[in-house]
Amino acid sequence: MDNPLLDTRAGALPAFATIRPEHVEPALQDRLAANRAALERLLAASRNGPVSFEDLILPLEELGDQLQHVWSPVSHLHAVANTPELREAYNRCLPLLARYQTEIAQNAELYRLFAAVAQTVPEGRADGARALLDHALRDFRLAGVTLPPEQKQRFMEIMEALAGKQALFEQNLLDAMAAWSHHETDAAKLDGIPANTLERAAEAARAAGRKGWLFHLDQPSYVAVLTHARNRELRALFHRAWSTRASDQAPSPPGLDNGPLMDEILALRHEAAELVGYTDFAEYSLATKMAASVSEVRAFLERLVVASRFAGRSEFAELEAHAGHALEPWDVAFHAEELRLRKFAISDEELRPYFPLPRVLEGLFALVGRLYGLHLEADGQVAVWHPTARFFRVLDSGGAPIGGLYMDLYARPEKRSGAWMDDCISRKRLDGRLQLPVAHLVCNFAPPTATAPSLLSHDEVLTLFHEMGHALHHLLTRIDYPSISGIHGVPWDAVELPSQFMEGFAWEPEILAMISGHHESGLPLPPELVERLRQSRVFHGALHMLRQLEFSLFDLRIHAEYSPGQGGRIMKLLGEVRDAVAVVPAARYDRFPNGFAHIFGGGYAAGYYSYKWAEVLSSDAYAAFEEEGVLNPAPAARFRREILEVGGSRDIAAAFRAFRGRPPDIAALLRHSGITAAAASETGTGPATA
Numbered sequence: 001m002d003n004p005l006l007d008t009r010a011g012a013l014p015a016f017a018t019i020r021p022e023h024v025e026p027a028l029q030d031r032l033a034a035n036r037a038a039l040e041r042l043l044a045a046s047r048n049g050p051v052s053f054e055d056l057i058l059p060l061e062e063l064g065d066q067l068q069h070v071w072s073p074v075s076h077l078h079a080v081a082n083t084p085e086l087r088e089a090y091n092r093c094l095p096l097l098a099r100y101q102t103e104i105a106q107n108a109e110l111y112r113l114f115a116a117v118a119q120t121v122p123e124g125r126a127d128g129a130r131a132l133l134d135h136a137l138r139d140f141r142l143a144g145v146t147l148p149p150e151q152k153q154r155f156m157e158i159m160e161a162l163a164g165k166q167a168l169f170e171q172n173l174l175d176a177m178a179a180w181s182h183h184e185t186d187a188a189k190l191d192g193i194p195a196n197t198l199e200r201a202a203e204a205a206r207a208a209g210r211k212g213w214l215f216h217l218d219q220p221s222y223v224a225v226l227t228h229a230r231n232r233e234l235r236a237l238f239h240r241a242w243s244t245r246a247s248d249q250a251p252s253p254p255g256l257d258n259g260p261l262m263d264e265i266l267a268l269r270h271e272a273a274e275l276v277g278y279t280d281f282a283e284y285s286l287a288t289k290m291a292a293s294v295s296e297v298r299a300f301l302e303r304l305v306v307a308s309r310f311a312g313r314s315e316f317a318e319l320e321a322h323a324g325h326a327l328e329p330w331d332v333a334f335h336a337e338e339l340r341l342r343k344f345a346i347s348d349e350e351l352r353p354y355f356p357l358p359r360v361l362e363g364l365f366a367l368v369g370r371l372y373g374l375h376l377e378a379d380g381q382v383a384v385w386h387p388t389a390r391f392f393r394v395l396d397s398g399g400a401p402i403g404g405l406y407m408d409l410y411a412r413p414e415k416r417s418g419a420w421m422d423d424c425i426s427r428k429r430l431d432g433r434l435q436l437p438v439a440h441l442v443c444n445f446a447p448p449t450a451t452a453p454s455l456l457s458h459d460e461v462l463t464l465f466h467e468m469g470h471a472l473h474h475l476l477t478r479i480d481y482p483s484i485s486g487i488h489g490v491p492w493d494a495v496e497l498p499s500q501f502m503e504g505f506a507w508e509p510e511i512l513a514m515i516s517g518h519h520e521s522g523l524p525l526p527p528e529l530v531e532r533l534r535q536s537r538v539f540h541g542a543l544h545m546l547r548q549l550e551f552s553l554f555d556l557r558i559h560a561e562y563s564p565g566q567g568g569r570i571m572k573l574l575g576e577v578r579d580a581v582a583v584v585p586a587a588r589y590d591r592f593p594n595g596f597a598h599i600f601g602g603g604y605a606a607g608y609y610s611y612k613w614a615e616v617l618s619s620d621a622y623a624a625f626e627e628e629g630v631l632n633p634a635p636a637a638r639f640r641r642e643i644l645e646v647g648g649s650r651d652i653a654a655a656f657r658a659f660r661g662r663p664p665d666i667a668a669l670l671r672h673s674g675i676t677a678a679a680a681s682e683t684g685t686g687p688a689t690a
């Protein structure tokens with residue numbers, strides 16, 4: 001076979017060593033044509049008589065998996081081994097893929113067949129067949145496939161307009177940030193700002209042919225100035241620039257004001273939601289999530305507000321006492337950093353020597369061995385895309401293979417930043433033959449030097465554990481249909497449960513002893529450092545919690561309470577939420593929503609609460625291990641059976657109850673955030689809402 005991407009045999013690992021950019025588009029074209037022809041044959045056959053799950057759904061699952069075999073290696077290489085040629089091929093393919101996916105999503109005949117098959121499959125069928133059908137039917141309806149032609153046309157127009165306006169929102173934000181700069185020639189005014197930030201600013205000044213330092217409004221520079229600059233006016237200047245980005249309060253060109261756009265986006269979302277039968281966009285968003293209703297999410301968030309507000313006030317009072325004066329918004333990060341250093345005196349640089357990557361990995365593998373009986377075995381024969389990437393065979397306690405794991409952990413120029421888990425091959429058993437799952441685990445740690453291995457900060461250790469949690473979710477699945485196996489079909493607000501859950505282990509003295517070992521002396525992290533590290537975890541836990549709750553409630557309410565007659569009322573609702581939640585004062589000029597790309601750019605719209613929702617699940621799940629013993633295989637076996645194995649085949653609320661013996665409780669998250677029950681129940685907490 002001359003195009004390695006067309007090797008779609010079950011279980012075949014991608015031929016990473018031989019894939020070339022010129023293979024990409026022909027392979028995708030070939031696969032899409034084959035899929036379309038196969039779909040036509042299936043539809044034609046279905047017109048001759050009743051259809052069954054086996055005759056229709058299984059072949060469709062197979063087609064989806066065939067496409068994944070072609071596309072997964074391409075999108076992976078695009079992320080970790082990018083070249084101009086590959087990027088070009090990749091970009092040419094995106095519209096081809098999108099068109100194919102729209103054809104499927106908008107196929108009314110296919111929708112009717114799914115509905116007919118669903119009649120023949122009993123609810124709650126153990127293999128997840130009914131869940132698969134219900135998910136598919138729901139997604140068809142959410143895409144407007146059941147609407148009469150005129151409304152369907154309008155729905156498609158709205159979706160297209162939304163995509164454009166959301167992209168414009170992000171573009172305005174970027175342009176507004178690029179339009180701002182601050183030039184400084186007096187070094188004394190920059191006192192406290194870290195060297196690497198100053199370095200970048202000096203470089204920018206040189207590039208512009210100027211003396212001194214030229215700052216732009218990128219996030220790292222903004223955070224560095226607000227956290228470290230001693231000069232109060234400088235902090236105030238940056239704060240104003242940042243919190244008025246793309247707004248009517250900004251000095252940037254008025255064409256970049258996102259205000260009108262935000263109203264239009266809310267209006268379009270509301271109209272789309274109503275067209276497909278929901279009262280508002282928040283309800284539409286929740287249709288695919290674990291949370292059952294807007295009122296449930298709101299009550300959930302408000303419960304956390306009540307529990308955190310007293311502790312938040314105490315934290316803020318302590319901070320003002322430390323500063324010795326009332327704090328303005330641009331003072332908070334600076335004095336918080338001072339206080340943090342005074343209380344815990346802990347820095348990344350102090351911890352790194354204790355976390356050489358090989359030692360951390362060895363400890364992490366030992367941990368998953370203790371919890372799930374897994375054994376990871378490096379296999380140097382498997383083709384990879386870079387000499388430092390590695391492949392591991394994942395075996396169960398009896399030595400039987402259960403899947404594979406690629407790890408690519410070092411930063412490189414041709415690699416996307418950040419860390420993620422991606423699905424390489426999905427578990428599949430459609431014709432009796434089992435295809436085992438394979439995952440990609442990607443990070444961007446500093447590579448080893450001539451004299452030292454890669455040394456991780458504790459944050460990076462958490463990242464590695466987090467991504468391993470996602471990988472285990474993908475690898476331990478027992479579901480045979482690819483579209484609901486592993487992380488597929490898992491609701492957005494629950495998908496971070498297995499990953500955040502794994503982070504819990506990286507705070508345990510017992511586990512820290514397993515994963516640490518000074519790269520020179522080999523000694524584990526000293527108990528005194530372990531203690532300081534654990535204390536620093538909860539520093540300003542309530543203030544961070546309240547900030548996230550403010551964002552979440554704001555996002556939920558502007559979508560749930562939108563009314564066409566009154567428009568967005570964005571600043572009014574923000575004011576109400578702040579009155580009910582915030583303990584840190586906001587500046588009068590603050591136009592934070594105009595830069596809230598998470599929700600106005602798409603993605604998290606009426607879904608920002610998912611962060612806290614999943615954290616409650618993961619904290620509470622982890623608490624079972626605190627209660628029963630962190631290395632106890634009993635809760636691990638339960639967690640594996642009820643949560644990790646079920647993929648998207650099961651209602652997650654029911655799965656959680658089966659694991660924990662009760663519904664999720666917020667107590668563990670409060671405790672892990674340093675918010676004690678005593679503080680939460682003090683009088684003076686006040687009502688949660690205005």
Ligand SMILES: [Zn+2]
Pocket residue numbers: 466470496499
């Ligand atoms: Zn994650």
